[in-house]
Amino acid sequence: MSGPFAALRAQLLAAAEALTGGPAGLPEILAGMVDDVDHVLREPVEIFPVCHHSPASALALVRRLRARPPKVIYLELGEDLAPLLTELRHCRLPVALQAFAAEPDGLPAAAAPLSLVVPLTEASAEYQAIAYALADPGVELVLVDRSTDHVFQGRPEPDRPGEAVGVEIGGLRPRLAELEEHLLRHGRVRHWSEWWDQYVEQPLAGADHATYRQVMVLIGSLFRRLAPPGTRRHATDEDRERHMWTRIRAHLDATGADRADCLYVCGAFHAASRLPEAGSHPAAPGVTITARTATRWRYGLVPASHSAIEAQFGLAPGSVSLAAATWERTLRRTGLTPFTPAGRRAVRRRLPEAPAPPATAAATVTDQLTGYLRRPAAPDGLDEEELRGWCVQLVRLARRNGYPAGTADAIAVFETSVLLAGLRGRARPTPYDFQDAAVTCVEKERVPGRRDVRRLCEILLGGDRTGQVGYAALPPLARDVHDRLAPLGFDLERRAVQRALLDLTARPELAACSDLLWMLRYLLPDRVVRPITGSRRLGAASLRESWDLDLGRHQRAVIELGYEGVTVEQVLEQRLRRAVRQPGATAATALRAVEHSLLFLRSPRLTDDLGARAVELLAAERTVDDASTVLRRLRRLLAHHRATAPALPAWCERFVAEGYAHYCTLLPTAFAGEETGARQVGAMLGFLFTLEGLAPAFGCDRTQLELAVRQSHPRDPVKIALLWAARHQLGLLPLADLRARVDDLLGNPLVLPAVPQYVSGFVLALEPVPRLAPFVVEMLSQAFARLPDPVLLPWLPRLIATLRTHAAELVPVVTREAGRTFPATLAELDVWTAPWHARAEPGAARTTAGSGAAAAGALLAAHPAATDAVAALLGCAGEWSPRGERCS
Structure with missing residues (x-):
């Protein structure tokens, strides 16, 4: 091999041969790495390798753009995200570009909703490239990576549907676990972020352009050659590279741009690609890019945070915050000014020009790797003033969070930081050394405050910053929310909980704000808008309300709501219609949607459509699992319509008629089936008896109910009691006969253990037959009066447990009835006679007892x-x- 890297290649091959017993492929790997660097540097389109959220990459790109501004920048970013980039002018970083699809068409529906996010921080090379292009109209920025639709076409279904897919620009990490473990062990660091900061970020922070490119390509080549072949990720990387180079060549052919004026910013892993399709040569083979599906994607910007980025990409906690701190510290030290989306030319006039890289990279390739690899890194000396400032500020933060820290702790942290750095072969303590020292000296045995010391160090050195999307960059729905809540007089972008007080009597114009807040309460998580006082129920209106608003910190939830529609009302209507049309929808679900349409939208057309769907779902049901919910919601809706309209809506009449016939048909099966609980049977009876006076007007026949009750033959004691109550309501079982059956239960020792279940059944029967409340009180009183203590005391716990399980919400009805029945004072108790004793005739009792003995x-x-x-x-x-x- 001839060329500038021939000597380095020969040295590496000799070193590989000198390693006896080394891997057989080591010479090929070492030589291939050098060949990859030489290949990249000879590419006519300059390839600029970067790493995701790397301050060194961002600094190197800023220097490159200032020294020799390109006319075209190709960026490894989804090609369909280009329209979002201009909105970055109105944002405070970190933010994320997002593509969202609520209803996939041609993509796996089980993974819906589909969401893809690309986070951006100021200390990232991709953002500096975007900001540079936005500030200079003469620069063309071309996004060449796969579109969001193509990302999901080749992606397996996620384990958790609805989880956002994060896309890294220049993710660089060993994909061989053994290699990462080896680097961490010999580097004396805990995790990959610390290794990268110590051995790549710091040495390359001040490197010249040629050295930076060659080192980054060398690292990318090493990780690429040691990546496990044949994996899905490996194939995905190659597909992306083919796609990007195909787009680059297509743009060059279409515009005729000079390759010397172009810059390709991509991850170092992709920069070292040796695929036949990689390269700008016109003869390089291309790939056929498949068409996108019919999925309708919505795009926008959402706030991001350092902690969210770390969690999404598996980075060490605090690593992005520390990278941001390194970025700002280096900018202050070097005097370099980063690019912003507006005003790049004004910024450049304030800075000296950096030495320009050669105009034609391929013609002037020089070996910078040999000298860089031979000389040890020149470590920065100890900056006592900076370290002392960290220690003092940490102690102040620790005391504010409940730690008993003082001057001695600050001194201990200082000395321990220097000691740890020396043990790890570093002349200057890194933020990671400082963290370890702080935990050792300040945290001690326990954490009395809300935050631990490691988190306090992250706050001190950078903090978990959260971005914000400006008003102009919000989707129409989010802007509409801000405009409609403006009468409240709050800054909705403020990152704090704000208490809003709405006096709807004194200021009736705030009723529109109240309506919007209730809709947001329904659509958004609870922590975004939370009512403190006031409620929204059918037939009730609040005169005063108070709300806790936290829209500033949960801006992302409002923005994602904007992907579903233009107004909150439109999104709410779509969700209600979708809820009643989904595969698992039931009649109870549809009635809930009807109730919400009345509460929030007040749209008769929508309510009628949802009600008609409720009738369809009820007719198609073959179980009665939701009978209690159906009964409760239908009662509310009937009461509301009777109070607000002269007649019931047509769908209500059809629902009553359909429900009456439906539950009459299923009643015998529900009584006999073990899979149907007593609560459901009681709800069915409640539906039938509640509508007994209304259903005949809609064509129902009471005979159908009587036949259904006569055909029911339950075995469970709870259901037997329900059946007796139903027969009593229909006039088939007089109250005297019902009392006689209960007397037999209490007098039969074999049945006595099941009496609590009979009691529970009678309590459940209070919902369909509320007039049985005095009888239930009588039954319990008879039990307590007649049963001896050896029987009663073991029986009580089971009675209480049974009532709690089957009829907890109906026990208060029995309690109120007992309060009306029994005397209120002890004096009244002496002369009190139980109503059931007063009604009984002694002769009749003796006759009954005699007839029983004769029998x-x-x-x-x-x-x-x-x-x-x-x-x-x-x-x-x-x-x-x-x-x-x-x-x-």
Whole structure:
């Protein structure tokens, strides 16, 4: 091999041969890395390798753009995100470019909603390139990476549907676990972010243009050659590279741009690509880019944060914050001014020009790697003033968060930082050394405050910054929300909870704000807008309301709402219609949507459509699992329509008729089936008996209900009690007969353990048959009066547990009835007579008891053998009298 890297290549091959017992592929890897660097530097279109959120990359790109401004910048970024870039002028970083699709068309529907985000920070090379192009109209910025639609076409379904897919620009990390472990161990660091900061960021922060490019390509080539082949990620990387170079060549052919005036900013991993399709040569083979699906994508900017970026890309906590601190510290030290989306020319006049790189990179390639790799990095000396400032500010923060820190702790942190840096072979303590020292000296045994010391260090050195999207860059819906809430007089971009007080009587114009807040409450997470006082219910209106508003810190939720429509009302209507049309929709779901349409939108057309869908869903149901919910919501809706309209809507009439026939048909099966609970059966009866007076007007026949009750034969004690209550309501079981059955239950020792379940059934029956409340009180009183303590005391816990399980919300009805029945004072108790005792006639009671004894005697006389056998077992002798009585 000839060329500027021939000597370096020969040295590496000799070193590989000198390593006896080394990997067989080591010479090929070392030589290939040098060949990759030489290949990239000879490419006519200058390739600028970067790393995601790397201050060194951003600084190097700023120097390159100021020294020799290009006319065309090709950027590794989704080609469909280009219209969003101009909106960055109105934002405070970090923010993220987002593509959102609520309803995929041609993509996996199970992963919906689809979301892709590309976070940007000021300390990132891609943002500096974008800002440079936005500030200079003469620069053309071309995004060449795959579109969002293409990203999801080749992506497997995510484990968690709706999770946002993050896209890195220049992600650079070893993909071989053994290599990363080796680097961390020998570098004496804990995680990859610290290794990268120590051995790449700091040495390259002040490197010249040629050295930076060659080192970054060398690192990208190493990681690429050691990446496991044949993986899905490997194939995805190659697809991206083919796509990007195809777009670059197509643009060069279409515009005729001079390749010497073009700059290709991409990840160092992609920069070292040796695919046949890589390169700007017109003869390089291209790929056929597939068409996009019919999915409708919506685009916008959303706030991001350092912690969110770290979590999304698996970075160490605090690494992005520390990178931002390094970026700002280096800018202050070097006097370099970064680019902003507006005013690049004015900024450039304030700075000296950096030495310009050669105009034709391929013609003047020189070997900068050999000298860089031979000489050890010149470590910065200890900056005592900077370290001392960190220690003092940390102690101040620690005391503010509840730590008993003082001057001694600041001194200890200072000395420990220097000691740790020396043990790790560093002359100057890094922020990571300072963190470790702070945790050791300040945190001690426990964390009394809300934040631990490591988090305090992150706040001190950079903090978890959260970006903000300006008003002009918001989608129409978000701007509409800000405009409509303007009468409240709050700064909705403020990052704090603000209390809004709405006196709707004194200021009726705030009613529109109240309506909007209630809709936002329904559509957004609870923490965004939260009512403190006031409510929104059918038939009730609040005169005064108070709200906690936190729209500034949750701007992203409002922005993503804007991807679904232009106004809040439109989004709410779409969600309600979608809720009743989804595969798992039920009649209860549809009734809930009807109620919300009445509360928030007040649209008769929408309400009728949702109500008609509720009728369809009820007719198609084959279970009664939601019967209690259907009953509760239908009662509210009927009461509302009766109070606000002269007649019920047509859908209500059809729902009543359909529900009456539906539940009558399923009632016998529900009584007998074990899979149907007693609560559902009680709700079915409640529906039928509540509408018993209304249903015949809509064509229903009461005979159908009577037949359904007669055909029901339950076995569960709870359902038996419900059936008795239903028969009583229909007039098939008089109250006297019902009392007689309960007396038999209490007098039968074999049935006594099941009495709590019968009680629970009667309590459940209070919903369909509320007039049974006095009877339930009577039954419980009889039980407490007649049962002996050895039976009653073990029976009470089971009774309480059964009532809590089956009828917790109906027990207060029994309690109120008992309060009306029993005397309120002890004096009244002495002369009080239970109503059921007062109603009973003594003669009738004796007749009833005599008839019961006669019936028992007749039963024993009809089966004398059984009686004789029991007498023999007990040792009783006797004979039968002529009247059929056994005499002992």
